Amino acid sequence: MKSLLVIKPSSLGDIVHALQVVQTLAKERPECRISWVVRERFAGLVQAAPFVHEVIIFRRRDGTKAFLNLLRALRGRQFDAVWDMQGLLRSGLMTWAVRSPQKWGRKDAREGAGIFYDRRVALPAAEGPHHALDILQQFLPAAGVAPRIDFPLVLKPDAAQPWAEFFSADPANTFVMFTDSRGAEKEWPRFNELTTLIFETIPNARVAWCAGKLEEPKVAVPAERFLNLTGCPMDQMIALVRQPATFIGNDSGPMHLSAASGNRVLAIFGPTSPQRFGPYPLSNRKHCAVEAPGGNLAVLAPVAVLGALQELQARKL
Incomplete structure (x- = not known):
């Protein structure tokens, strides 16, 4: 896998969890170019990840027209794989728009998002309740990587703060x-x-x-x-x-x-x-x-x- 599109627009905690999973992927597959769809509000956090090569901003506050423009932009893109780590209708439509031979989604996807996937990741083998991060780790075997999380999450240094x-x-x-x-x-x-x-x-x-x-x-x-x-x-x-x-x-x-x-x-x-x-x-x-x-x-x-x-x-x- 040489290119991957991650679809995880929100929210802050969910993006943190997804970044931890993708950091593991990047360590094991350094040749993979990683792109990420994220809401404008959280774009700075994803841009701070040194292992994310491209950030595609979803301007949710700009309404339906902005969403349709995003779908058109994604329609012209080709990736080796897509991971819909959100699992909702909007992210499912983003997955549908992209050209890719592997469209992976969550087994617990909602709002009908599952119809846009051709492959689904399994839920953790252990009996639930499952932590949100345990669920997202199940995307890693889709790239031949064993599930794990490494600490800490390494991000680029913050800009100087007055405090x-x-x-x-x-x-x-x-x-x-x-x-x-x-x-x-x-x-x-x-x-x-x-x-x-x-x-x-x-x-x-x-x-x-x-x-x-x-x-x-x-x-x-x-x-x-x-x-x-x-x-x-x-x-x-x-x-x-x-x-x-x-x-x-x-x-x-x-x-x-x-x-x-x-x-x-x-x-x-x-x-x-x-x-x-x-x-x-x-x-x-x-x-x-x-x-x-x-x-x-x-x-x-x-x-x-x-x-x-x-x-x-x-x-x-």
Whole structure:
């Protein structure tokens, strides 16, 4: 296989997982030229992957006309193989548009996407529930590569950030908190209290907040040891969660990126399953998941999260 088109337009966490799989492929098949279809919002992350040779941007916000233009552009392209790692109708149509003798798709594809594949990858052999990354690894045998994930995910260096000096202190006492998620039901509401507990119990702690929406702390924080990057653009968010630190946050794409980057990660789960969506793999001593009682994040106490954080910090790596 000399050329591959990967179709994985979104979302952030899913793209992180797909990049980890394709990184393995690139190590085993360095002669393969890899192209990738991705939404404009996440294009910077895929462009940062040194093993991706071409990024084809899907401008979803521009509507139907832009999508039809993309299909026309893909119709003129030839690849040895196509991997639809998204498994939805829109990505299935992209797969249909491309000329290729091998069009691989997910066995669990939805919205009728499966009619556009001529081959489907198997689900993991072990009994489920299967982690999202275990499912995507099953594309590797399509290229004759045994499923595996190598850490860390190696990306090109970030552009210089004005807050980079904040992360020059001890990574063990530096914490990045991602305070929101794609869905309100997955957002733990008590990061303010946890921030206070960290400053009270961990000497010289530094805490950086990050989120897609702007939020001001409702508790007193030491200005020289607190960084508020909530509301920052996507490129800064991606750079921030890759910093050497301990990540604390909800079930979210930034959590997966921090785990893939090799950081310690404490993930907070409510209605979703850490077995399916937690930092991969949960058996890694750098990874820990806290589950809210009954899946209700409103009743998860900050002291319980702090206890899990202290246990994670104490682990020998």
